[in-house]
Amino acid sequence: MSRFEIKIVATLLGIAVIPLVASVILVGQVIRVSNSVAAGQTQRLSVPLSHAADAYRALFVARRRVFLVSAKLLARDAALLSALGSSDREGLSRRVAELVRSRGFAGLGRLAIRGPDGKVWASAQNGKQYPAARFRDLEVNEPLGGGHLDATFYTPRAPFLNFRALGRAQRAANEITTLRDELSSIYRWVFLIMFGAVLLVATGVGIFVARRTTRQVAVLSGAVQEVAEGDLRTQVEVKGRDELADLARAFNEMVGQLRENRERIGYLEKIGAWQEIARRLAHEIKNPLTPIQLAMQQVHRKYEGDDPRFRKMLDDAHAIITEEVEGLRRLVQAFSSFARLPNVQPEPVDINALLEDFFKSHVEVTQRCKEVRWREVEPVVQVMVDRMLMKHVIYNLVENAVQAAEDAGTSEALEVEISAKRDGQRVTLQVRDNGPGMPDDVRKRIFNPYYTTKERGTGLGLAIVKKIVLEHGGSIGVDSVVGEGSTFTIRLLAVDTELEAATVRTTISRLLRDAPKAEPR
Amino acid sequence: MICGLLLAAVTPARAQTSVVAKRFSFEDRGGVLTISGGFRELFDKHLQKRLRSGFATTVVMRVYLYQQGGGKPIVVRARTLRAVYDLWEQRFVVRFEDRRGRRHRKFLRDGAVIDRLTSLWRFPLMRMAKIARARNYFVAAIVEVNPMSREVLAEVRRWLRRPSGGHEGGSESFFGSFVSIFVNNKVRRSERTWKIRSQLFYKP
Numbered sequence: 152m153s154r155f156e157i158k159i160v161a162t163l164l165g166i167a168v169i170p171l172v173a174s175v176i177l178v179g180q181v182i183r184v185s186n187s188v189a190a191g192q193t194q195r196l197s198v199p200l201s202h203a204a205d206a207y208r209a210l211f212v213a214r215r216r217v218f219l220v221s222a223k224l225l226a227r228d229a230a231l232l233s234a235l236g237s238s239d240r241e242g243l244s245r246r247v248a249e250l251v252r253s254r255g256f257a258g259l260g261r262l263a264i265r266g267p268d269g270k271v272w273a274s275a276q277n278g279k280q281y282p283a284a285r286f287r288d289l290e291v292n293e294p295l296g297g298g299h300l301d302a303t304f305y306t307p308r309a310p311f312l313n314f315r316a317l318g319r320a321q322r323a324a325n326e327i328t329t330l331r332d333e334l335s336s337i338y339r340w341v342f343l344i345m346f347g348a349v350l351l352v353a354t355g356v357g358i359f360v361a362r363r364t365t366r367q368v369a370v371l372s373g374a375v376q377e378v379a380e381g382d383l384r385t386q387v388e389v390k391g392r393d394e395l396a397d398l399a400r401a402f403n404e405m406v407g408q409l410r411e412n413r414e415r416i417g418y419l420e421k422i423g424a425w426q427e428i429a430r431r432l433a434h435e436i437k438n439p440l441t442p443i444q445l446a447m448q449q450v451h452r453k454y455e456g457d458d459p460r461f462r463k464m465l466d467d468a469h470a471i472i473t474e475e476v477e478g479l480r481r482l483v484q485a486f487s488s489f490a491r492l493p494n495v496q497p498e499p500v501d502i503n504a505l506l507e508d509f510f511k512s513h514v515e516v517t518q519r520c521k522e523v524r525w526r527e528v529e530p531v532v533q534v535m536v537d538r539m540l541m542k543h544v545i546y547n548l549v550e551n552a553v554q555a556a557e558d559a560g561t562s563e564a565l566e567v568e569i570s571a572k573r574d575g576q577r578v579t580l581q582v583r584d585n586g587p588g589m590p591d592d593v594r595k596r597i598f599n600p601y602y603t604t605k606e607r608g609t610g611l612g613l614a615i616v617k618k619i620v621l622e623h624g625g626s627i628g629v630d631s632v633v634g635e636g637s638t639f640t641i642r643l644l645a646v647d648t649e650l651e652a653a654t655v656r657t658t659i660s661r662l663l664r665d666a667p668k669a670e671p672r
Numbered sequence: 673m674i675c676g677l678l679l680a681a682v683t684p685a686r687a688q689t690s691v692v693a694k695r696f697s698f699e700d701r702g703g704v705l706t707i708s709g710g711f712r713e714l715f716d717k718h719l720q721k722r723l724r725s726g727f728a729t730t731v732v733m734r735v736y737l738y739q740q741g742g743g744k745p746i747v748v749r750a751r752t753l754r755a756v757y758d759l760w761e762q763r764f765v766v767r768f769e770d771r772r773g774r775r776h777r778k779f780l781r782d783g784a785v786i787d788r789l790t791s792l793w794r795f796p797l798m799r800m801a802k803i804a805r806a807r808n809y810f811v812a813a814i815v816e817v818n819p820m821s822r823e824v825l826a827e828v829r830r831w832l833r834r835p836s837g838g839h840e841g842g843s844e845s846f847f848g849s850f851v852s853i854f855v856n857n858k859v860r861r862s863e864r865t866w867k868i869r870s871q872l873f874y875k876p
Contacts, residue, residue, distance in 0.1 A: 204725070204727075207726075208726060208759055211759045212759070215762075311760065314726060314759075318725075318726065318727035321727070322727065322818070322821070323821070323824055326820050326824045327824060330820070330824070330828050
């Protein structure tokens with residue numbers, strides 16, 4: 152992992168961990184406070200609950216004791232003892248009934264006296280109903296004289312049910328207290344798990360983001376290295392819409408401009424060299440032409456012999472030399488024109504006015520084919536060009552189309568269309584024809600100096616065109632389909648304001664200054 | 673380091689329940705393997721004292737029969753005992769609940785009740801026919817005293833899901849549901865939990 156990646160991951164971890172640690176501390180504090188409050192509350196509740204349970208227990212014990220004592224008192228009842236002792240069963244029954252009905256023995260529901268024989272001699276109930284659902288009973292047996300006393304006491308069941316409910320409540324309270332203590336621990340565990348998950352996610356996201364960023368930076372770095380080594384074909388893939396994507400886009404544009412400038416400079420250097428050769432050739436060839444022609448004319452004129460064969464040979468030689476000298480003169484003229492191309496003097500020119508001017512001054516070429524037409528550009532677009540040189544460019548392109556059609560014998564059907572349109576900061580000028588077109592190998596070499604496929608061509612016209620266009624800071628290309636025609640596309644700098652015009656003028660000046668010097672005409 | 677500190681902060685103080693080794697006797701009674709034995713010493717004084725409180729003491733025994741080296745228990749048997757001292761009648765009522773159904777018995781002495789709560793007497797495990805010969809077996813038992821009631825656990829889970837008492841849903845109930853998953857696994861489920869393991873035995 153690179154240091155840049157480590158920094159990004161560490162930053163993301165820091166962003167994730169700091170609030171989490173603060174939360175852990177805060178949550179811990181909240182839990183402690185909450186537990187303290189809850190513990191106090193539980194303490195306040197559990198003590199009364201415990202006391203209530205003790206009170207119920209005391210109640211049960213006391214009531215039971217009361218019943219036991221009551222039974223003992225009943226067993227000492229003098230009337231009962233007397234009746235039992237005298238075996239007075241009627242008296243015994245009467246007394247038992249009195250005792251059961253009397254209010255002196257609370258809860259006494261049934262009383263029975265068994266004689267020494269173990270049989271019931273007398274028994275009575277107080278007449279009330281004691282359903283088991285609502286009452287609990289306590290049967291007490293006490294010795295009575297020679298017999299026994301069986302007393303059944305009843306007490307409401309409600310306190311027992313309440314005691315049981317109290318037990319359940321106490322148990323639930325204890326369980327909840329236990330759970331509460333353990334829930335604190337569970338919450339901390341859950342928090343730790345979430346903390347771990349956040350750390351993992353933050354690390355993962357950090358690594359992902361860092362890798363993505365550094366990968367993009369690494370790609371750009373590699374591309375810069377390639378450009379530094381001179382490979383101007385390098386392009387980087389533009390992904391996304393962030394600043395890195397903008398950077399990649401700007402890099403590609405920059406490399407594209409560098410490549411274009413290098414090609415422009417290379418081409419201009421090549422043309423400059425050819426211009427120098429042309430200038431020397433023109434100079435070297437031009438000088439002996441006139442003496443050769445004069446010498447030939449003199450020989451031809453001075454011969455006064457009557458040898459018809461020699462006369463014929465002399466006439467032929469004179470005609471050939473005169474023709475060739477004329478051809479050489481034209482070539483020298485072309486070389487000379489090529490070698491002495493004027494410097495670009497750019498000015499803002501309305502593209503419509505430029506084309507209109509071209510049609511006025513080059514009627515001759517437009518008449519050598521079926522039609523040369525142009526489309527007016529709307530709205531008005533100004534380009535920064537040397538009016539004369541740019542007309543020369545358009546003329547050369549139209550002338551080239553016409554000559555190609557004438558060589559192919561299709562000039563009568565040739566239609567040439569000149570159009571222009573605004574394309575951002577540039578103006579695209581197209582010269583399209585329906586001539587014979589050209590194969591791909593010709594198209595690739597068409598702008599090379601001295602390359603021509605025409606019988607009368609010098610191979611300089613399109614080279615001059617390209618040189619002029621490049622010196623305007625523009626570009627030129629050609630598309631062609633054999634049998635269908637060719638389209639030359641020129642891109643020039645558009646100017647809308649004076650400031651832009653000044654900027655473009657500066658650009659062109661710099662371009663001309665950097666380009667190899669050509670001897671001006 | 674932070675993780676370590678947090679881990680230290682949240683490590684529960686509750687000690688792990690250790691396994692107690694006990695000797696039990698195993699019998700073939702009418703073609704059924706039974707286990708007998710006790711662990712009375714685990715029933716501490718606090719529990720003994722509470723027996724006469726009048727409140728119920730519940731003991732849940734889960735008995736697992738394992739073959740030595742085997743991963744899963746061959747059979748699981750459970751018994752629940754609930755002892756209540758009736759303050760009115762002044763005697764203990766013990767309710768037994770197992771495969772044979774529910775039955776009650778009354779006792780006067782604490783010792784008798786503790787014996788019942790902490791022992792297995794000819795407790796049936798499985799048919800002898802299903803016990804392989806010359807193989808080692810052992811019994812493991814988990815005994816819980818006063819286990820957490822299901823109602824309380826359910827109520828706590830409900831509180832976790834709805835901390836504000838409102839309807840379910842939202843982030844707070846999501847967090848609560850997440851926490852409630854741990855309630856089952858991490859919360860102490862009873863007042864006392866004993867893990868007991870018998871000696872190895874085999875069918876001759």
